[in-house]
Amino acid sequence: MVPSGKREGSFFDLVYQVARQIPEGRVTSYGAIASCLGTKLSARMVGWAMNGAHDQPEHVPAHRVVNRVGLLTGRHHFKTPTEMQDLLEKEGIKVEENKIVDFEKVFWDPAKSLL
DNA sequence: ACGCTGACTATTA
DNA sequence: CTAATAGCCAGCG
Numbered sequence: 309m310v311p312s313g314k315r316e317g318s319f320f321d322l323v324y325q326v327a328r329q330i331p332e333g334r335v336t337s338y339g340a341i342a343s344c345l346g347t348k349l350s351a352r353m354v355g356w357a358m359n360g361a362h363d364q365p366e367h368v369p370a371h372r373v374v375n376r377v378g379l380l381t382g383r384h385h386f387k388t389p390t391e392m393q394d395l396l397e398k399e400g401i402k403v404e405e406n407k408i409v410d411f412e413k414v415f416w417d418p419a420k421s422l423l
Numbered sequence: 424a425c426g427c428t429g430a431c432t433a434t435t436a
Numbered sequence: 437c438t439a440a441t442a443g444c445c446a447g448c449g
Contacts, residue, residue: 319446338431342444348432350444355430357446375431382430 319345323357324364326418330372333400334416335408337376344418358382371395378411 322345330336338351347353354373361368362385371392375381383392383406393403402409 339433342431347445350446351431352429352443353431353445356428358430360447370430373430376433380430385430 319347319353320357320360323354324361324366324368327358327361327368327370327373328366329418329421330369330416333414335372335374335378335396335401335411335414336416336418337374337378339376340415341373341418355382359385369395372399372416374408374411378408378415380406380408 323341326341326344338354339348341354342348342351345354358368358370358373361370370382371380371386373382380392380396380403383389386392393406396403396408401414408414
C-alpha cells in the first residue's frame with residue numbers, strides 16, 4: 309500500500325524542490341535526484357516522494373521525472389496514465405511507447421542547477 | 424515499536 | 437537478452 313496523506317518531513321520536501329528546478333523540455337531520473345540529495349542509493353524514496361508531490365500545494369512536475377532509462381514508470385500514478393506523456397510531448401519531449409526519445413539529450417542533471 | 428511495501432538502481436546468474 | 441536479489445529509507449497498520 310502506499311501512504312497518501314503524509315507530511316513532508318525533510319527528504320520529501322527536498323525532492324519536491326529539486327523537481328521544481330527541472331526546466332521545461334528537460335527530464336531527470338530518480339537516481340539523479342537521489343544522488344543530488346545525498347541518498348543516491350535510495351532512488352525509491354524519490355519516486356515515493358513524488359507520490360506525495362501529488363498532495364503538494366505547489367505544482368511538482370513529477371511528469372518530468374522518469375527512471376534511469378527514460379521510461380515513464382510513474383505514469384500509472386497520475387490522474388490519467390496519458391497525462392504524463394501528453395505533458396512531456398507538449399514541452400517538446402518526444403515520447404514513444406511510454407519511453408522518452410533522446411533521453412540523454414533532454415536529460416537534466418539537478419546537481420548542475422545547484423552548482 | 425515491528426514489519427510490509429514501494430513511481431529505483433546495480434549486480435549477478 | 438531476461439530474471440532474480442540486494443540495498444536503501446520513510447510512512448502506515
